[in-house]
Amino acid sequence: MAALPGSLPATQLQALRGEAARDPKAAVQAAARQFESLFMQELMKSMRAATPSSGLMDNGGTQLGTEMLDQQFAQQLSGLPGGLADQIARQLARQQPAATSPASSASSASSESPTATAASGTVRELPRRPGSLSREALSPAALHAGSAPQQFVAQHRAAAQAASQATGIPADFILAQAAHESGWGRREIRMPDGSSSHNVFGIKAGPGWTGKTTTVTTTEVVDGVPRKVRQTFRAYGSYAEAYTDHARLLSQSPRYARVVAEGGSAQGFARSLQKAGYATDPDYASKLGRVIDTTLRVARSLNG
CATH class of the missing domain: 1.10.530.10 (Lysozyme)
Incomplete structure (x- = not known):
């Protein structure tokens, strides 16, 4: 079953949990990127809603295709150096105990x-x-x-x-x-x-x-x-x-x-x-x- 727009697929959640158990630091980075991707999806969804539609060829198929395209755009725009994911990862990392000598x-x-x-x-x-x-x-x-x-x-x-x-x-x-x-x-x-x-x-x-x-x-x-x-x-x-x-x-x-x-x-x-x-x-x-x-x-x- 496909994930709803703005949600995280169950397979990715399981993979993220497994990564957290193996490597907490890597999991922080992955979680930050996932959050930024979801945020970008919601941002583009809001932008789409604020844009007037022509209505000529709008139907359920074109709407689904637009949502899938926005998901791809969100993934491409997420994880850029110095972006939101980096800021989130730094905040989360501060809450982790230091484990290196x-x-x-x-x-x-x-x-x-x-x-x-x-x-x-x-x-x-x-x-x-x-x-x-x-x-x-x-x-x-x-x-x-x-x-x-x-x-x-x-x-x-x-x-x-x-x-x-x-x-x-x-x-x-x-x-x-x-x-x-x-x-x-x-x-x-x-x-x-x-x-x-x-x-x-x-x-x-x-x-x-x-x-x-x-x-x-x-x-x-x-x-x-x-x-x-x-x-x-x-x-x-x-x-x-x-x-x-x-x-x-x-x-x-x-x-x-x-x-x-x-x-x-x-x-x-x-x-x-x-x-x-x-x-x-x-x-x-x-x-x-x-x-x-x-x-x-x-x-x-x-x-x-």
């Missing part, structure tokens, strides 16, 4: 960290947790007040502007790379106690690094084959320190000389970073370019 937190954070490169020149590719915030550009609908992109841009804008003065690269481009590498701050590399390393650029700690470090389990891609390894990354006392160190790396390393030279355009900045081997992802430049576009839209919305 500092060591497990560091390991988990490493598995959610982005693609990055060390000052020594080695590159890595770290996987994303399924369902985590995409590093690619978000739709304009997701850029509402309080979304992860807006929060990230507002929080990091001053540090990016300071780094821009040191490198000549536009602040929005630097900010976009930090957003791309850290998943808008949602996949930061963690310290052993679970606190942030503030390393939003994912820079490794080479032999010449004398500052704080954190060692986490990551996935290295070597000759196209992913391998689990332990890697040591730089750690900073603040995000401002991370942006300063990133600016120093780009401006002082001969490897990134072309990045600085071509950093005046979004395409040149993204393309030269990929050519310099900042990441192993062959689509790094195009992905970063889309995040730059998103960052520019967010910055304009914040400027009013």
Whole structure:
């Protein structure tokens, strides 16, 4: 028997209950997405009701088809990063007891960290947790007040502007790379106690690094084959320190000389970073370019 519009099918309810028993955190995300989908269905139903009908071909069949189409639209519109589901999931997660130790937190954070490169020149590719915030550009609908992109841009804008003065690269481009590498701050590399390393650029700690470090389990891609390894990354006392160190790396390393030279355009900045081997992802430049576009839209919305 089909579920009524605005209700959750029994099979999905059973699956959700089973997921809650196996993985409470995943169940929170699934429940939030289901709620947002139902909400979107009701929203479109209200919009349909407020729209005058021609009445020429209206019948039970067309009404059922419209309801099914609205359900498909609701599913497509639900679960977008920074949307209602994310807000609900965060609220529900706060009510769950913490069950991870500092060591497990560091390991988990490493598995959610982005693609990055060390000052020594080695590159890595770290996987994303399924369902985590995409590093690619978000739709304009997701850029509402309080979304992860807006929060990230507002929080990091001053540090990016300071780094821009040191490198000549536009602040929005630097900010976009930090957003791309850290998943808008949602996949930061963690310290052993679970606190942030503030390393939003994912820079490794080479032999010449004398500052704080954190060692986490990551996935290295070597000759196209992913391998689990332990890697040591730089750690900073603040995000401002991370942006300063990133600016120093780009401006002082001969490897990134072309990045600085071509950093005046979004395409040149993204393309030269990929050519310099900042990441192993062959689509790094195009992905970063889309995040730059998103960052520019967010910055304009914040400027009013």
